Every structure is written in C-alpha cells, then in structure tokens.
Amino acid sequence: MRRFAAGLVAACMLLPAVPRCQTVVEEYQLKAAFLFNFARYVTWPESAFSGADGVFVLGVLGADPFGHRLDEAIDGREVQGRRVVARRFENPADAGAAQVLYVGISDPIALRQALAALARRPVLTVSDTEGFLAAGGMIELRTEDRRLRFDVNVDVAQQVSLRPSAQLLKLAKNVRGTWRER
Template sequence: MPLLSRLTKCVEALASRRIGRLLLAVWLSYGLPAAHETARADDAALEYQVKAAFIYNFIAFTQWPSHTDPVMNLCLYGEDYFGHEIDKLQNKAVGTQSIRVSRINNPEQLDQCQAIFFTKSVNDNLTELMRHLTGKPILTLADSPSAVSKGITINMSLVNEKVVFEINLGIARKTGLDISSKLLQLAVKVHQ
C-alpha cells in the first residue's frame, strides 16, 4: 500500500476518535505554520526580486545633473530584506555607467550615493535622514507607508500582490533630478 494511502487512512482513523481529533489538530497546528512560513518566505523573496528590478528601472529612467562618474552608487540603508537580489544589480550597466551596490550603516556616508533605498526598518527615522539630504541630487527610494510625505522621491508598495509606486516629482525637481515621463506615466500617483 503506498505511503500516501496509509497516511490518509491513519488520519481518517484518528479523526473519527475524540482523542484522535485532538492529536490531529495538534499535528496540523505544528505542521501548517512551517509550511505557511516557507510560503511567506518565498513570497518575500519574490517581492524583493521584483523590487530590485524596479530599482534598476528607476535609476535607468532618471537623469542626474552633471554626473559623469563611470560608477553609479546605489546604497542600501537599514535592515537588508533583499538578500542577494539587490546584489544582482552590481556592475549592471545604466547608460555609460555601471551600478555599484553598497550597504551603508552610517548616515554620514549617504551623501556619497546617487541612489539610496531606505528599508522599512528606518521608517521612523526617515524624516530626520531626509533632512540631511535636502537639495542634494540623490534619488531616494523606499517601500514604507507614507515615505513620500517624509521626503522620499519614489516609494513602492505591494497592492494585491503587485508592486506599484508613487513619485514625489516636487522633491525630484528640487534636487535637480529629471525623471522620465515614461516612468511618471506608470506611477499610481505623482505628487507635485
């Protein structure tokens, strides 16, 4: 008798008895969270894989004033939810430049970046961090609620299992960044 059939018969037998139902409930309650956590981890990995691709396109569709360095510094600030997904952008070409991915822990180093992704872990300090970057031609990115109102240029959200984004065009213009009209058309909201 195949293993699956035997397991099914055991579960049915246990379920028919009162103590068996209790054991079955305990077994399922311990077995399902692990499966649920695995599914959630897979979903998070896919989410950040997609967000890394969005970040590449945000950089590709943005022009910086007089930035001629052959390297485009993309910095990650805060807890790293990307894992190796963001590292796939390392050395990837954007026009005549290549991307260098750096993880930054010191806020004093942020002005060395041309693009910064602020993770959810720093959302409470975002307003203060943005104050230090005011007027500097840095593309600021996040995926935190209300990040645009705290001074972030482009904020991503997960809505119905789709990554969407909003753009603070007023901030981009104040910092001298030129965001492509193609990118603006794809945004769910553009703040002036």
C-alpha cells in the same frame, strides 16, 4: 480572433509564470529590479557623479532586505553608460554618494532625519515604508492588488535637480507635484 485568443490561452498555460501571478517572483527580487530600472528613467545632474571612478551607485541605507538579490539584480550591468555597483550605508551622511538609495528605515523620526541629511544631495530616494513620500522621500513602493506599484514625488526630486522621465511618471500610480522646467 479565435486563433489569437487561443494563442494567448496557450501562452498562459505553457508559461504559468505570467507576471500577474506575482507571488512566484520573490518580492525583494522584484523590488531590486525596480531600483535598478528607476535608474534608467531618471536623469541626474552631471555633478552627481563625483567619484573618480564615475560608477553608478545603488545604495541601501539602514536595514537591508535584499541581501544578495540586489547584487544579483546588478550583476555587472551598466546604466546611463556607467557601471553599477551596490553599496550599503549605515550613516545617512555617507549615503549621499549613492544615486539611487533604498531607505530601509521604518521609524518615522529616524526616517525624517535621514531624509533631511540627504536633502541637498541628488539622490533618488526609494522605500517601501508607508508614508515615505509624506516624510520627504521621492519614490514609494507599494503593493496593490498583489502587484508592485510606485508613487513619485516630483517636487522633491526636482529640488535636487533629479529629472524623472515622462515614461516613468506615466507608470507611477500617484504623482505628487508637477514637473516644471526651470
């Protein structure tokens, strides 16, 4: 026990960049990673991948706080057997081509309009805008106790046949709605 504890302490001291000390990792680097990781734990209907190339699109709508960090997070990786690409969208109507979409719109009215435009598309919408879930978004990123957490609105996701996995829901801070088998 003592040695185990000593090992822990040693590990902490040798590696000061423990995840709990989050400030070291840049906020948007982490958020980019989260975007990518959501893709792992959500199942899309086959119809979502309409493009001939069948790539997995990680999109950003509106203001892009990531810059190059999103491209770094993707860096030629694959998810669900598909190559991942990053795309920026100006128009909410175009953003339906994305599978995971970061919505960088903070204005509530503009946000609602954008989400309404995407309502029928199997797009996992993610944002760190407060009240995103209330506005009809699916995943809201928040910082709590200096740690990045997220809430999930299962009902909204289910309307477009997106299926967040139980593992993801377990990690979510708050889950709105319940998953129902249709």
